[in-house]
Amino acid sequence: MPRPDNIGDAGESESAVTLGRFSGALLDPGQPTPAGLVGPNGKKADKRYNVYRNNVTVGLIGALFDIYPAIHRLVGDEFFRAMARSYVRERQPQSPLLFRYGGDFAEFLERFEPVRELAYLPDVARLERAWLHAFHAADAPPLDSAALAAIAPEELADQRFIAHPATRILRSRFAAVSIFSANRSGADLAGIDPGNAEDGLVTRREFDVEVRSLPGGGAEFLLALIDGGTLGEAADAATAVTQDFDLAAAIGAMLEAGAFTAIATRD
Amino acid sequence: MTDIPTWRDGNANADFTDRTIPARAGAGLKPSHIDQILQDDYRIGFLEVHAENYMGDGGAPHRALTAIRQNFPLSVHGVGLSIGSEKGLDEEHIARLKRVVDRYEPGLVSEHLAWSTHDTSYYNDLLPVPYDRATLDRVCAHIERVQDVLGRTIILENPSTYVQFEQSSMSETEFISEIARRTGCGLLLDINNVFVSATNQKYRPLTYLSQFPLEKVEEIHLAGHATDIDDEGDPLLIDAHDRPVDDEVWKLYDIVIGQMGPVPTLIEWDNDVPEWPVLRREALRAEGILEKRSANYLLGSRHAAAG
Known part of the structure; x- marks a missing residue:
């Protein structure tokens, strides 16, 4: 039977991984893999848990990429990904409708030091946000x-x-x-x-x-x-x-x- | 003008037919394929959309989906309900799903055995749940709530997983069987997910399939996966949806269809989306297996009846 090897009636012990503990480390690379997550046969779960970390981060960066294509082209791919990563760690979507994500990306750009000289960038982002609003209106x-x-x-x-x-x-x-x-x-x-x-x-x-x-x-x-x-x-x-x-x-x-x-x- | 998309002719107030999904191959709908799908001589069996992409108020997405729905059966696949949530479901999101379902009258409505929202944060990924009693009760209550609001049963998809929870007290197939038994929901068997999870969790996919309640499966998903390695250097498969279906997954699919008979089968390809003919080729491959097994299946039934 395809059962986890650690089967046993653990019940709701104190070691139970709550979804809060699972999610808490998703966007914080400084945190260890939540205790209570394992691989089969006692295998470690660090790289395994990192799959979720990577999915979440890459997925949300991709969402910003879709919403702000002009910003992406203006700053270049590598820079955009690094900048979006900083934003993603700070702000998660508050809705499963991803086209609503990044509502305050323009304000983030205003205080993101590396783009301070591109003072027009936040308003271009506001225009892209208005464009997307109009697209779905x-x-x-x-x-x-x-x-x-x-x-x-x-x-x-x-x-x-x-x-x-x-x-x-x-x-x-x-x-x-x-x-x-x-x-x-x-x-x-x-x-x-x-x-x-x-x-x-x-x-x-x-x-x-x-x-x-x-x-x-x-x-x-x-x-x-x-x-x-x-x-x-x-x-x-x-x-x-x-x-x-x-x-x-x-x-x-x-x-x-x-x-x-x-x-x-x-x- | 030759570049006006076909979907612009769609009638926003049209009545829909094709309220059931045929036991043929379908494809996940991508906006870049819509015109080709509408003009293609090959009529794909059905199309499937992520519900969340059609939860905006109006504009091109709805007009395009209306044109698709006027021409094809449609299934709606939710990715944002977070059925496994610890803190209850988002009633507003269930209401949005109901609006999509009421508007487009899909033949099937599916969601995932997973969670994606915690507190107010939406993580945009299908995160795993522990297989314990408390989670089982919660997931069942959530599915019942969704089915109550929608006024129909949904089908629940088995996940691809990378970790296990130490607190799990039952197997995934026991967990899913019990959900289906208690809530009356149907199941969506993602065979790529079975192969990915089986490889990652070190069990045989056929063992999993032998314990899966196939009689409750109303749809099958097929997709491609990527290969990575875990901490010990063993293969770790990633459910990437970014390439053709793996040959090992096709073999499992052939076995499952041989056992179940023809079932609506969807090809998912969500990242590095290819041109439509590439996706169509995958659908045709599934259709070939469905047709071959359909002939055998009918023959088998006749023999059984004659015997």
Whole structure:
């Protein structure tokens, strides 16, 4: 019979390996193999237990690799793996949905000393996180321009909109959108000044996630609308920071991007 | 435009047929294969997905799976329930699994005899449980809870293991048999896992299989494994799912099918995923064994009936 050789009615003795003890050493290479784990015929279990350690670490690094491909390409494979290993030891997923893992990877990058000089990296990571959010977001039809055209001109300024579930806005002190876009399209960073502040809009009309950079005032405009403000209020917010804000172009762009799903009905 | 994926034509409100899994070969579904699978002249018997990959709210994954489900029978394989957890199951996760099952109406729903979550940390690996009374009671209670919520039985997969727990008081086959007896769940026999565990734990795979309740097996998994060595330099096999099925595992599969008759059989290939034709070739190899044994099996039954 394929029984462990140590069969005997050990019951729940004090030597029982709790799952807490089993998991406690998984991500801490300084800890010994938990006592109570063995191989067959009294064989040692160090390399055996290390299989689990390796599976967990490599698996979670792989998850970060899938979520942050631009960061991976920007810092290189070897560096990314070492950096991800540090993160994995600090932070484990809090959900079996791996695409939710690494929510604070951008904050980790901000304080991870070896990448301090790549100050744009955290915002590129935030953009990748927003991209993944949009990829999995609920389906919803984008706002139809006909619906907006049907509004009487004098009532337009009072309209409010419902944001599409995929829509996210990222405001960056760096050229995060250009760096992200160049990276994902396989281009290098030539011609990009990382110090140029950029605002990005992430949307998904149907299945393809789109990332575009916003002109001056664009982020204020869209954030005001997402917050439930009226079109008039949003235009005011944009004009306050950018005097020559082009309202007609902004409305056209928001429709084209599918940033909103419907006009909010009046109370 | 020729590069628009086939799955975009899928109807999000379609009705599904094919509610049972045929006793043929299937493949683990990889997003990179979806178009080829939908366009292939070879109609694979069924496809299997990891439930957790379809627990997002919407977007391309759901549309693609809808297109697959409209064309093929589907089985749903959970990897995140952590059935062996010490601190109870995550009710939210069971509810998510139910949403996937309700939406896609799979022929089979499976999970693992393993744990992956402790406290709030999810380790993304199938970690082993001790085979003792307390764990048995807990695992049975958890499976009953899942079956209650889903409103159907699930099938439980035997693990690949690298260590043993000193506190274990029964064999793996005794443990699994007792779970199936108490909860009424079916079993998923992973023959690669049997071979990996048997090598690592120094018993004969055929002995294990002779003690496994084959009458409760509703699906078989086949996959490739990697080879390492343990502390004493003996072979230590790793359940890697990154290469073709090993010839020794094919031999065991042939024996099991000879004994059981045809059973839905899945080829798993999750890492270093090859092009679709490579995975299809593995499925065809399984199908060849199923067909050969099916002929023998029917002949055998007829002889038995005539005799």
